[in-house]
Amino acid sequence: MNTNAIDANKSLNQAIQTKGVTQNADVKVEPEAADKVQPVVQKLDSIELGTATSQDIGTYTVDRKKINEIKQDFARNTESFKKMVETMIEKQGKKVSQVLKDLAEGKDVQITVDSETQAAAQEAISEDGYFGVNKTSERIIDFAKALSGGDKSKIETLRNAFKEGFESAKKAFGGELPEISQQTYDKVMQGFDDWAKED
Numbered sequence: 001m002n003t004n005a006i007d008a009n010k011s012l013n014q015a016i017q018t019k020g021v022t023q024n025a026d027v028k029v030e031p032e033a034a035d036k037v038q039p040v041v042q043k044l045d046s047i048e049l050g051t052a053t054s055q056d057i058g059t060y061t062v063d064r065k066k067i068n069e070i071k072q073d074f075a076r077n078t079e080s081f082k083k084m085v086e087t088m089i090e091k092q093g094k095k096v097s098q099v100l101k102d103l104a105e106g107k108d109v110q111i112t113v114d115s116e117t118q119a120a121a122q123e124a125i126s127e128d129g130y131f132g133v134n135k136t137s138e139r140i141i142d143f144a145k146a147l148s149g150g151d152k153s154k155i156e157t158l159r160n161a162f163k164e165g166f167e168s169a170k171k172a173f174g175g176e177l178p179e180i181s182q183q184t185y186d187k188v189m190q191g192f193d194d195w196a197k198e199d
Helices: 003-018 039-044 064-091 097-105 114-123 131-150 151-174 179-197
Strands: 025-029 108-114
Touching: 064 097, 064 108, 064 114, 064 131, 097 108, 108 114, 131 151, 131 179, 151 179
Parallel strands: none
Antiparallel strands: 025 108
C-alpha cells in the first residue's frame, strides 16, 4: 500500500479528531503524518517468542489463521478508508496522484472535507469505531494472543514489544501523538493486565 495515501488518511483522521473540523472546512494535509501505526504491528509481528512446537511441553502454537484474519480485516478497512479519502479528493477536481506527489515533496495540500466524509471519519475513530480506542486495543490484544498461542508466559515480552512500537510511532510524530493514541495505549496495557488475570 502506498504510504503517502496512508499519510493523507492519517492526517484527515487526526485533523477531524484534534482540530474540531467543521463541515466543508479546509483541512491542511500534513505530509509528515505517515503510517505511524505500522511500527506497533511490525514490532509485535517480528518478535521472537522462542521455538513453537505443539508436541513439546511448555511451548505454544502460533495461531497463524487468526493473525492472517486480523491482518486481512485491517487491510480491508484501511483500504475502504483510503478509497473514501480518494473519492473526496477527486470530487474536488484534484488528482490523487498529484496530491500524493505534493505530499511526498513536503508541500502543503488543501482539501475540503465534505459532511459525509467527516461523519464517516468521525464514526471510524469514535470510541467503538473500527479505528477507535476499543476496537483497536481489542485487535492488538487478539493479535498478541494469537502470536503467543495464548501462552501467558509471553505477556511481558509482547507488552514490551508493544511499548517499543508505540515509542517508535511517537518518535515518528516528533514525540507527540494525538490523545486517541494515548487512550489506546492505556487500553492495551489494561488488556495485557486483564489477560494476565484470566484463568
